[in-house]
Amino acid sequence: MSALVGYAFFGGLLAYATGAAASLITGRSARLARVLCCSFALAGALLETLSSWLALFAASDARWEIPAGVPFLVYSFRLDALSAYFNLILSLLAVAISIYSFGYLRPMDEKRTVGVFGFFYNLSLLSLTAVFTASNAFFFLIAWELMALTAYCLITFEHQHETTRQSGVLFFVMSHAGTGCLLIGFLLLNLFSGGLDFSSFSAASGKLTGVSQLAVFLLFFVGFGVKAGVIPLHIWLPEAHPAAPSNISALMSGVVIKTGIYGMARVLFEFLGVPPLWAGTVVLIVGVVSALLGVLYALMEHDLKRLLAYHSIENIGIILIGFGASLMFITLGYPRLAAIALIAGLFHTLNHAIFKCLLFLGAGSVLHATHTRNMEKLGGLIRRMPRTAFFFLIGAIAISGLPPLNGFVSEWLTYQALLAGFGTTEKLTRVLFPVAGSLLALTAALAATCFVKAFGITFLALPRSKEADDAHESGFSMVAGMGVLAAACVALGLGATWFLPVFDGITERLLGVRMSGELVAVKGLVLTSGSARGGTVSTAGIAAMFVILSALPALLWLLWGRKGHRYIEPTWDCGLPGLTAENEYTAFAFSKPLRMIFAALYQPRREIQAEYEVSPYYPTAIRFDSEIESPFEERLYAPLQKKILSIATWMRGIQAGSIHAYLAYIFITLIVLLLFGVRP
């Protein structure tokens, strides 16, 4: 069994590597390169899925060490439950994205760049697998950097556009600021553990106290938080994700930001020892703020992919609410509750990966067919692209947390954990839990509003432009890629109770409890909040009741409705000559009430210029401009950027451009380092 895990794992890595090399070599024949790139990635992803699934239920961790021949660095892979779970998320998505890419990359056949794309795509899958499975700090950082580099190359793949290049640079800078924090964090951990292997960190976790715990927490929370896109470290995310080709956006929002979540799970639950109460509180509050602000900014977006990118921030927030609550429960001494909250967060990680990937692939199909991401130019696509529309709708229902799909299950578990949290302490801190719960409810309701807008404006009613009118359904592979993910949304929703044993290995390792038995009741049909008395829900039951209750409308139809006819007639147009797309509500108008209600946050500015000849009441042309404030960019990052630039200008003084000066610097540095070394 464990041999099979190894074969599948390294077979998968080999397939990714071969795919990278093969697409680069065959780059001249774009068609071949495209097929090779996608097939090898698909094969690798399938093998990795197999290996992670087996490793999740294995009795002992699978680990392999390959010495690198360099001090400190060991290529050590470890598939413990947590790594296997995240690798499973990655490889499941990689399967769907690779299937989708067969068709999505087809227009690139003429441009001959697909070979390069395939190289970076396969390499990024390889590096992501390494990030999730590395168990040596140095190796982890190398994989982490490789991931950032390949992601940068993929984001800026359409580098002809100025904005894409800028987004790429922003991603690169932010990513490295985060990596800097990680580097210091690992060195700090090394001080206490004496080793660089992850197992030595967890063995030494008890030694961290007071200030060192604070430092480790802050460094890793910021470092991983940048990658996860928590507010206020998120500014790169809504720029970089939409700029990338859509299959890469799906990979970025589905998996790459989850590396931050993986890192947090690893460090906060394993290396930090018993976390102080403020650590959990900080994570919880940051989660709530990210969730709420993420969805509020998403509501103001009319660019389909930017809207989805902001929703990633929201969902990362929801995941962190689970993590934060879990950390607080550990401190307060409730490992079972901590396990429920952790399961809620981890389950939402998978769920978000799946439906966000689905939505980005759907947006990619729309972009593919209409060449625009601007929702105000779309509409009516449900008739022209029926399958894409259907799958996008499933994703929209799932991300809005509506039953019976998967998003509902993980949000339900989060609510239950928060509610139970009220009883865990006598201090005023306990009010935090229900307040967080009610803000989570606000977030979920706003997300539903946002997806009514996203789906309704994009897919329903009349097309708002010629491009949307001429749209066509995507090819088989693209539809199939989305279909796989939509099926996963339904399966994870209805079959949530059967999926829960997956988390047993993780919670046992991190918290010492197995929860799947207690979270499930009535032969696996009903999900409970730890005890049947506390609260139950059954998504499968709800789905079954939908079917059973459909007898009611059928009965009504039999009794009454048979005589009535259906007439297809034009929509009521108030007696004006015909309804056109101009009569439709726009995305901008749809979000108007919320823009007014949350005006204090958005600070909307608008400008109307009307041209007229006779009287202002009969304008010949109207120009309308509106923009909302982006406080983080303007208030936080702009001053920071200014400061950094002024320091850089000052630093330029020592960069004389003379090689002698540089040699002198190196000499001085060496002497200083030697003095450090000599000092006992």
Add this chain to the structure above:
Amino acid sequence: MNVIFPALAQLLLFLIISPLVTGVIRTMKARFQTRRGPRVWQPYLDLHKLLRKGMIIPDTASWLFSVTPYVVFLTAAMVSLMIPMVATEAPLSLFGGVLAVVYLLALGRFFLALGGLDTGSSFGGLGSSREMTISAIAEPAMMVAIFTVAIAANSTNLSEVAKSAVGQSWRFLAPSQMLAFGALFIVLIAETGRIPVDNPATHLELTMIHEAMILEYSGPYLALIEWGASLKQLVLITLLVNTFFPFGLSSDWHSPGIAIGLGFYLIKVLIICCLIVLVETTNAKMRLFRVPELLAVAFILGALALISTFLF
């Protein structure tokens, strides 16, 4: 115990009583305004008429337009089985507690809003936008109030909530319960589209919310949506009366207890109807952008309820 009989009985009761509640509120409102008003069973006649008629489907609409009435009706019907009505044990409480109730109603609303956008008319979009906005800002107030109740009962399962309340019938006099009741009552007004938030009787484009969304529906589809809306209204009223005033709730589904339970239940619902009518006749409809203030009041009431749980 067998679950099929209670489920069928409760479903039937909900289906039959819900249009009557709408009728009673309408008639009572008319009397309060010294009009004669329609007969109390007018909603039944309306449903009967609508179900017999043919229907007009807008040519811009897709399959979603036709699916929406079913989703709205089915979610409301399902939710009605998850809350205790005449007995403490709700037939389907195992399938979902108060969170499932809120989210299933949200599912119905999600589809209704899409159905409004699907017609391509400005009215539909206007209604969808306003409905989703108002329900979104009503959500935190609702949840805080519900959490207060759930924390007191230590469960989100509504049958458990009712059971824990039965023993202490005068608990509603506790400040936290009264504040939570106030919050939920405001949410009830907002969610059922009543004055001062929305006016169920208006068809003026500037003021309508719910009606704007369903403007293009006709015939049996409209009947399903109207019935669904009545069901939802009764569900929310039931939620309110049975969590805060669990008087007369039968402990099982046997005949004498059920009859008494039904009697008490009808009286309690009637009282809430009176309250709604009182609010509707003594208030004018608010401007749309004043509604958030009202809901903020509800949220503050809910938060105070929560904090007073902590204090007392």
